Amino acid sequence: MANLLLTNRCLRACPYCFAGRELEPGGRGTSVSWEDAVYVADFLFRSGEDRLALLGGEPMLHPEFVDLLLYFRARGLHLTVFTSGMGPAATLRALEAHLPAFDGDTLQFVCNLNDPEQTPPARGEPARVHRFLTAFGPWVMPAFTIYRPDFRLEFLFDLIGQHGLTRHLRLGVAHPVPGAPSRHVSPAQYREIAGRLCSYRPLFERFRVKPGFDCGFPMCQFTDAQLGWLQRLCGEAARFECGAAIDIAPDMSLYHCFPLSRFQRRSLYEFDTLADVNRFYDRLRDDLHAELPGIFEECDDCIQRREGSCAGGGACHLMSRMIGEASVRLPEIDRALADVGVPGRARTD
Amino acid sequence: MPLPTLVCPDAPGLIERLHGRTLAVRVDEPEAIAGAARGVRSSDNELCCVICDALRPLADLDLRDDWDGVPIALGVPEAGRFRDLAPSIPRLRDLDLRVYLAADRPDNLVALRLLSSLGVPCCATFAGGAPDWAALTDLMTYALLASVPHAPIDPFEHIADHYEPPFATEWGATCFADPRCYLHLDEEGRVALARSELLAGVVIAEDVADIADEADLVSHPALVERAVRRLRLFEQDHPCARCPGWRVCLGTLADSLDTAPGCAAFFTEMLDVIDQRRDQRSRDREPVKWRP
Amino acid sequence: MATLILKATEACNSSCAYCDVVHKPRQGPAQMSLPVLERVFHRIDEFLRESPDEELEVVWHGGEPLLPGPAFYARAVELQQQHCAETSARVSHSVQTNLSLFSREFARLFRQLGMDCIGTSYDPIAGVRGPGDRPDTAAYNAKFMRGLRIAEEEGFGWGVIYVVTKLALERPADVFYFMTNLKLDGGVNFHPVLVYGPEPRHLAITPGEFADFLGAIFPVWWRHQDRYPEVEPFRSFVRNAREGAISLGCGDSGRCSHSHWNVAPDGSVSHCGRSADWGLLPYGTVFDHSLAEMRRDPQRQALAHRNEVLPRGECQGCRLWAICHGGCPLDAWADQHSFDHRTPWCQAKKKFVEEYFEPITGLRCEFDAEGRTVQPA
Known part of the structure; x- marks a missing residue:
């Protein structure tokens, strides 16, 4: 699957953000044009790929976010939107109105949620996220980025129950951005993090929430017992991968993933198919x-x-x-x- | 030889008077499309299509059930927001319909691409002001070279399909503006070579019966004058006459050259794109059928 | 094929700035009389009867060959029927006209003479062609286009010569696109202007300039040959480089010595138009000599002799000899007052081949004595 950054504009300033210079926290940012959106849809069709992830910045800040979503759907793509939940009110209203256009599993949101105590939100953020989760809860998979060993997950279980979010928690770790300062988890902290994650076993089991790992977790940092528990809970072996995310920036430049965005940057136009990119x-x-x-x-x-x-x-x-x-x-x-x-x-x- | 298709208003009296003709009926309102089609089909004339220049965005139109089976040339000022248009896409695809959008609006160039990519045939028209030639070049390149299935965008598709080097290609027919293919009638049945001429009262015959056959038409002084007009560009050493893109333009935009200075680069590029498309197709890379 | 250039008239309704026919001092009548015309057809029949394997092309030339009017050509049709009843199948006709007087009546008569194609010339640049001391280009162009339209409507094919003058050197691409747009399916031939006297200097070009002009447009033609077919001299260069020296005009063939007659309006015969203009190679008149006799005229040996002299002299070792033969002998005479020299225009060919043609095409212009291509080892 490829990730298309609809805009590099973001409203949040997460302390662990490893999108680095790809984002433009303030300002107007750069947005994907319609011409390039058509090109991306064509590119995926040519690649035999029917899934597309829409990222930002905050993708809902693209002035024609709903239109693009509907367009990609009309092109037969299954969509995953990675969001902070902080879309403009008008966008959320339009999105709600057009939700019936997305049947089955053709649209899913992955909402990256921060613990309000450990990562204090900006003013107005909780209300906006609340509004988003209220409207789209069943379409939302909660996601959480671990950037300190003493992280806390309790608030997530509350949100899952309160808004009927999908019972799958996407867990990522904050990665370093090579050559640039960023707050991240060092390899020495992984074992502690694994232990802390497994300490939430009662909550995972009580709420029947399955954790899944984003890239970068090393398997060896979990004990056999912990791995066994994860497998029983999820019904399958946990994956400990690091694959190319294939991020397509609004200007159609292409890179491996956010942390490695400065390395081997190319243009989508240089490739014929996604397989070539991979x-x-x-x-x-x-x-x-x-x-x-x-x-x-x-x-x-x-x-x-x-x-x-x-x-x-x-x-x-x-x-x-x-x-x-x-x-x-x-x-x-x-x-x-x-x-x-x-x-x-x-x-x- | 039969006469060209007659473009006429939806006037029952006129249509009754015509016999054995092929008609393209022009209506003012989308709601009148089905009725106009029925009117022609119940006469002893054949229906080419119903032409409607709607004044509302495509997204605002009710694509009625009774449009099924009616060939429709639907002109709209703009497509409208995609979110409003999206529910109509499957219906637009199922109808026998082509959407006409003026090329001088940047949002229309985007809309043409979107519609095409979603399997809706469409056509860019050049009657208004100067388009953004760079954006139009990009659209034309998409229309002719994109290897992913998409619906045709005329006049690019028409030109690419009909261009046989070294000869030139006429493409006025894509918007009913080629008198060898379409004659235009008013309610009284008077005949003009172009819609603009009909509206200006410039008619070549008081009745279509005055034109006996195609030979009569071809030698008609008004049609000859149109050919002469083209030669006049050479006579005057007009910039169009020395344009590398002449073969696929034929001075179509000569009158608006001052406001359309980018046309030469556009049509020149088009020739190269057509060559590239032929190479592409000769390598057996015919586009596959549109999906989903 | 034998070629008989028939100057129906030396008068012209245009006074193209570079034309030496209309500006030369005239001694005889400007227009051919009907008795002369009749004598010509008599001579044609006589020649073809004596030479049953020969065919003959009549090139109606001028001046402006349409000036004598349709009646003149109606008479030509009659005279051919009358005098060449058994040989007319071996007579073909062509015409080189400025088209300004072309009419449906001419079209009918030309068809009767078996013509289906017309040769013409044109220049979109103002001030070069047209009537009057200061050529009225607008008037001329209008008449040309009218004639062209009639010719096309009447189903005639046509080819057009563009004479490259100094004025064209500033805009080679414009000229190329104009001419190939005007004649979409080709039949466009670029020639250098040939200025023999001191005037008009403002139009004269050097051989190097002509080569550069061709070099400026050649890449476009080479890249898009299907778009611009039949553009000369490019097509011939390519054909010759690929297939051997097979596509050569009279000036490059080295074989004009026994193939041409030029009949002036008064019936006097010379070798070709230019030799007649300059009083060279007079072979007699149609009244006192047969075509066959004039074909055996010893003066022609001077032209044939050139093919022996040049390869041992100025053209020795030239790899382009087979497609050039030192160029047109009359051009050589204009430069050196002798046929036994190559022409200055050889340099245009050489420069074009070496600096443009070969580097762009990757083809090699090298021929053996028989004109076959020689590939580098």
Whole structure:
């Protein structure tokens, strides 16, 4: 699945945001044009892909968000909207009015929610999020980004019950942005985080909420008992991946994921299909892993990593570690680093 | 040889007087479309289509059940907001209908692309002011080269399909403006070569019966004069005469050249795009059928 | 095929700035008389009877060949029927006209002569062509277009020569698109203006300038040959480079020595139009010599001799010899007052081939003695 950033404008300023310079917190931002929206739909059709994730910034800030949503649906795409829930009131009203156009599972919202105590919201934010969740609760999968080991999930279970959100919690960890300061979780904190997550076992079980991991969690940070519990709860083995998100910016530039947005940035117009894009960014990740198999020393010999059941943590951590080190890397990596201005690296041809 | 299709008003008296003709009936209101079609079909004339220049956005129109089976040329000033149009898309696709939008409005260029991408045939018209030629070039390139299935956007599709180098391609017929294909009648049955001429009272015959056959028409001084008008561009060394895009324009916009200075680059690019499309198709990359 | 250039008149209703026919001092009558015309057809029949394997093309030329009017051509039709009853199948006709006087009556008569195509010339640049000392281009253009429309309506094909003057050097692309738009399916031929005297200097171009003019438009033609077919000299260059020296005009063929007659309005015969204009190669008149006799005129040896002299002299080792033969002998004479030289226009060809044609096409212009292409080892 590809992610299309409808706009790079965002109303929130989350302390852990790893979208970095891709977003324009204030200002008017850049929005996807209709011409490019048609192009993306065509591109996905050509790729045999019928799913599209719409991101921002805050995608609902695109002035024609509802129209775009309906257009992509009319093109036969199943849509997932990643939102803060902070859409303009008029947009939410229009969205509500057109919700019947989306039958079955053709539209889903993933709403990234912050703990109001640990991440104090801006003025007016809770009311707006509340309005969104009230209107679209059954279409909303709650999501939470862990950026401190003492995170708290209680508020989420409240919201799930209060608004009838889907009982699947999407959990991500705050990633580093290589070469730029950002608040993130270090590899040393993962075991503590795994333990804290499993401490919410009673709530997960009582509310029948299934956790799912966004990319970057290493499997080894969970005990066998914890993994067994997760599998029983979810009905399937948890996945510990780090794949290319394939983010398409409003100007149709393309990158692996937010944290790696400065590396190997390309244009969508350079590729014929999504498979071509995936192959391209797989190579970037393979290059990184050839140099550093994973975020821990133990990753070198880890059988789960070799067999593909764990990615060995996020590639962004690997890239972060390489920045500032001596130039002994693979030429491909050095070129990627040089492209984003890391000193002492060989320039691209 | 039969005469061209007659574009006439929905005037029962006139239609009754005509026999064995192919008619494109013009109505003022979308609500009159089905009735006009019935009127022609109940006469001994054949229906080409019903032409309606609606004054409301496409999204605001009621696409009535009785439009089924009626070929419709539907002119609208704009498409309207997509959210309002979206519910009509399946219906628009099912009807035998082509949407006409003036190319001089940037939002119409977007609408043409959206409609095409959703399987609704459409046509850009050039009667008004100067379009954004760069945006139009982009639309034309999409129309002719996009490998993903989409409905035709005329006149680009028509030109690309009919252009046979080295010869030039006429495309006025896509909007009923080629007298070799369409003659225009008023309620009294007077005949003009173009709608604009009919509205200005410039008629070539008081009655279509005065034009015996196609040969009579082809040699008619008014039609000959139109050909001469084209040669006059050469006579005057007009910029159109030395335009690289002449083969797919033929000076169509010569009168508005001062307000449309980008047309030469546009039509020149179109020739190259058509060449590219032929290469594409010769490599067996025919577009597959539209979906979903 | 033998070619008989028939100057129906040396008068012209246009006074194109570069034309040396209308400006030359005239001694005989401007228009061909009917007795001369009759004698010509008599001579044509006589020639074809004596040479049963020959065919002959009559090129109606001028001046403006339509000036004598339809009655003159009606008489030509009658005379051909009368004198060439058994040989007319081997006679073909063509005409080089400015079209300004073309009419449906001319169309009917030309069809009777078996013509289905008309040769003409045009220039959209003001001040070059037209009647009067200061050519009235607007009036001329209107008449040309009228004639052109009649020709097309009457089903005639046509080809057009564009004479490249100094004025065209500033806008080669404009000229190219204009001419190929006017004649969509090709039949456009670009020629350099040939200015022999001191005037008109403002129109004269050098061979190098002509090569650069061609070089400016050649890439467009090369890229879009299906869009602009039959544009000369490009098409011939490509054909010759690919297939050998097979597509050559009279000036490049090296074979004009025994193929041409030019009959002036008074019945005097010379080799070609230009030789007649300059008083060169007089072969007699249609009244006192047969075409066959004039074809055997020893003066023609001077032209044939050129093919022996040049390859050993000025053209020795030139890889373009097979498609050039030193150029038109009359051009050589104009430059050096001798046929035994190459023409200055050889340089135009060489420059165009080396600087534009070969680098752009990747084709190589190299031929053996028989004119076959020679591929580099």
